[in-house]
Amino acid sequence: MSNEILNLIFDKPGCKQININKVLKNVCILFFLGFACLKVSAQAPLEIKRALAEKYIGGSALIFQDSTAKLGFEEIRQLDAQFKPSQFAVPNLGISANNNWLKLKLQNNTNQEDFILNISNPIINEVEIFILKDGKVKSHRSTNYLPIRDRKYKHQFYLFDLNVKPQDSLTVYLKLNANEQILAPISIHTTEQTLPVLSSADAKTGIYLGIMAVMLLYNLFIYFTVRDKDYLVYCHYIFWVALTQATLLGFAHRFIWTDNFWLSTNMVIICGVMSGIATILFAKSFLRIQEYSKRLNRLLSFTVLMYVTALVLLLANYKQHAFQLVNLTAATVSLLIMFIAWYIYRKKYAPAKFFLISWSVFFASILVFVAKDYGLVPYNDFTVHAVEIGSALEAVLLSFALANKINIFKKEKELSQAQALAVAHENERIIREQNVILEQKVQERTHELSETNQELSNTLDHLKETQSQLVASEKMASLGQLTAGIAHEINNPINFVTSNVSPLKRDVNQLLEALKYIENVGLSEKPVTEKQQAIEDYKEELDFDYLKIEIGHLLSGIYDGASRTAEIVKGLRLFSRLDEDDLKKADINEGLDSTLVIMNSALNSNKIEVVKSYGELPLAECYPGKLNQVFLNIISNAIHAVQKVHGESGEGKLGISTYSEGENIFISIKDNGTGMNETTQSKIFDPFYTTKDVGEGTGLGMSIAFNTIKKHSGEIIVHSKVGEGTEMLIRIPIVHQISTS
Known part of the structure; x- marks a missing residue:
């Protein structure tokens, strides 16, 4: 019958229907248990009958920590004299890369022979058991490096079969290894007891995760209703706190990343980093720390760098150091946020009161949880689940605080x-x-x-x-x-x-x-x-x-x-189009050629070489007659500038090139004449401004050209150096645009 019950929870064939009432009865186990733990002499064998009645039996174990992490089982057996008695019902083996060995002698004084040894700490990376009986050794290894479905018992706890006949005895050696702090909550159950124990643990975790999921969805719904970013930041905080607890309790490895051994062994540290950062972001957002104290805000921001450093250490494979830094940073952040909340509350910021209360509850739960690890308080259901209880209460209280803050803002x-x-x-x-x-x-x-x-x-x-x-x-x-x-x-x-x-x-x-x-x-x-x-x-x-x-x-x-x-x-x-006031599509190259025909006499008389470099241009929407007038004015000025420098020597040059780029056409008219200084360039488009002698020009040609190009929504760009020449670069859009001037 006992095997059938275990087969049912662990997905084995040939099982029968379980007693639902019995499971529900175990789900309702009280959170708060007694604080008394009996210390048992580690020298004498532990009676299995008494072990079944105790919550944890680590007080009867002997402990040896292999600092070399290289000793095998046979070598460990030779070092029995170096094993020391455990001081606590749940041994605290600390944070190190050691192989931690526990030794238990068991005496079966019952009439049963099938028992299960349960190590209910899923964040231990690896557990190997050696059972010494009648001079023979049986071993079994279970690890987080493999999916839980590959275990005999498909549960996040480490479960091992103990087969010992009535009035018989055996010796159990356990080798434990982890990146984080190792606590060894060891208990022994009959096969009939195992299912209610595991169901009770899963039910408590499920209730906690259910509460956190409800709070997450509730606050997410409020965010989409009121669009207050504090709710979104708070949802981010709840998510990481819940995921951290799900990881610590083994649910994440069991149901989420069961096939990813790297996440299974490192996610405790990653979740610690992310939940810490989420805590900082929420505190900054809710308490408006930047508004009340920039110095405290910068100090809190610095702790984010500590979390990032822990993450870098993890990626560099310094896992123990990363875990220690996460714990140190978490303690620092908790105290700092408590002080900041108190400081801002003193500044008459009302929402800080609710934050201070809820954070105090959570902080107290952390203190109880940590105190349990160091034996300051008993290791029981309440202390084991203290953080879950505290974070669930905090989630509810902070939701009230957020709602109250909205009411305050509404009144204001x-x-x-x-x-x-x-x-x-x-x-x-x-x-x-x-x-x-x-x-x-x-x-x-x-x-x-x-x-x-x-x-x-x-x-x-x-x-x-x-x-x-x-x-x-x-x-x-x-x-x-x-x-x-x-x-x-x-x-x-x-x-x-x-x-x-x-x-x-x-x-x-x-x-x-x-x-x-x-x-x-x-x-x-x-x-x-x-x-x-x-x-x-x-x-x-x-x-x-x-x-x-x-x-x-x-x-x-x-x-x-x-x-x-x-x-x-x-x-x-x-050149002299009569329809110059009509907007039409025209060939710019053709207009330039017609202008050069008109100016051919002036070019030839001054022996100016014309170099043309026309690109393939689309037809442009423009006023062709007005553009030809612009070309005539610019070329006429270029001829005048070249003639003043080169006369009829034949060294004068006039370069005309066209090209299109994007939605514009560009016309470049370049000469090697006198050039212009910065003063002349700044005034060239002013009406009546001219550098020609009296009687040679009115000073309106370039002003008319400028206004004509402006009418086309284009521009004239001047590049000129004294003694080197001038380039007039004209840009006009291919499709005419209405001028905003």
Whole structure:
């Protein structure tokens, strides 16, 4: 029957239905047990009958700590004389890398022979048992490095079978190893007793985790309702505290990371670090430490570095040092937060009172838990689960504290609103009185402003007329320059055409006379041979072959002149678009070429080399005629600057390049002329500013160019150095944007 009960909890086949009432009865075991623990002489065998009645039997054990951590079982047996009696019912073996050995002699004075030895500390990394009976040794090893499902008994506690016949005896050696502090709560149960004991332990843990889960979900729900970040930080704190306890009690290894041995052996330290940091963050958020004491806030922040250092030590495989640092930091943080809460409460911050009460409860539970580890209080259900009880009570009390803080803030808000309403009513009264006075003054000022506004309107109209006249003047100046250049450009190809017309007319007449002569010869009655000879003689006399070549050259010259004239006319048509006030898509490269055609005379007369580097550009939405005017003004200024430096030496250069980038088109017009200093660059776009001599310019060209590009939502960037030249970089968007100016 006893094996069937164990098979049921540990998932073994062939089990029967358990007695639910019996399990529930054991779940309701009281948390608070008596503090009396009997010390048993470690020299005499422990009667199993008495062991079954005791909570823990570690007081009957002998202890030896192997500092070399290398001695085997047979070597340990030879050192029996060095084993020392345990001082406590639950031996505290400290924190070290030693192999810790416990020795128990058992005498079966019952009529049963199947028992289970239970070590109810799941954070021990490894337990190995050696059972010495009748000169024979049986051993079994259980460890957190393997999944719990690989154990015979699928529970987080270490459980080992003890088979000893009635009136028989045996000796048990236990080897314990862990990264953390080792406490050895050893007990012996019959197989029938084991299920209620384990069920009771699991039920207590389940109740605790259930409470923490409820508090987590409750506060998370409140956070999504009120959007107070303190609730979110508190949920983070509850999560890590609950996970820490679940790890210490073995539930996490059993149900969460059962296949990850690294987490199973190190998560106690990791959870200690994370729960400590979560505690600090919540204390800072809830108590508003930054507002009341920046020095204490910085001091509390420093403890986070201590936790991070512990984590680094863990990753560097200094696990014992990491555990000790976590414990030291936790104690420091607990005391520091107690002091800070008291200090802020003295500053009349009401929510600190509830925090201080709840934290005191939790701190007291930690003191009881730690005192249990060092034998200052008995090792029993209450002291073992003190932190769980304290953290659950703290979670409930802090939830009340958060709710109370919201009520306080709500009252403060209502009071603030009432004060604000009273101030608003007073302001309204003052405003009404002031409005009467202001209305009188406004009426007086309105009359004055009306007169001033009329004067300003007249002045503005006058300025607009003047501006229109100045722009028209600049356009007429550009038109004069354009007309002179076009006249010169067209005159050359037209002269070429007219000079070829007279020779062509003469050659055509000769050709017609030759045709008439050949016709007469062909109609005569002479023999064919004589006709052919007469025609050949005439062609030789006329030099007919040269006549054909000459006619070809003359026609080619006339064609070239006409083509050049057509090209100039086309450029003129493109440059001086009549639809310049209409927004349309245009080819920027084509506009530049038309401008160069217009300016070709000025470029040639000053022997300026033009270097073009056009990129493939998309059609741009623009005002083509206005852009051509901008190009004309800039190129005209560049020619003037180059002519002043290089004259007609032929060393002047003008570089024009275009490219597109992103949603913009860029046009670069660069010369090797005089260049400009910083003062000139800062004033170049000012109306009427010019560096030319009197009579050479109006000073409006670059101002008009600047406003035109601005109208296109673009910009002109000037790069210039005195003596090296100037580059005007124009940027305009491909798709026209409405100017905000």
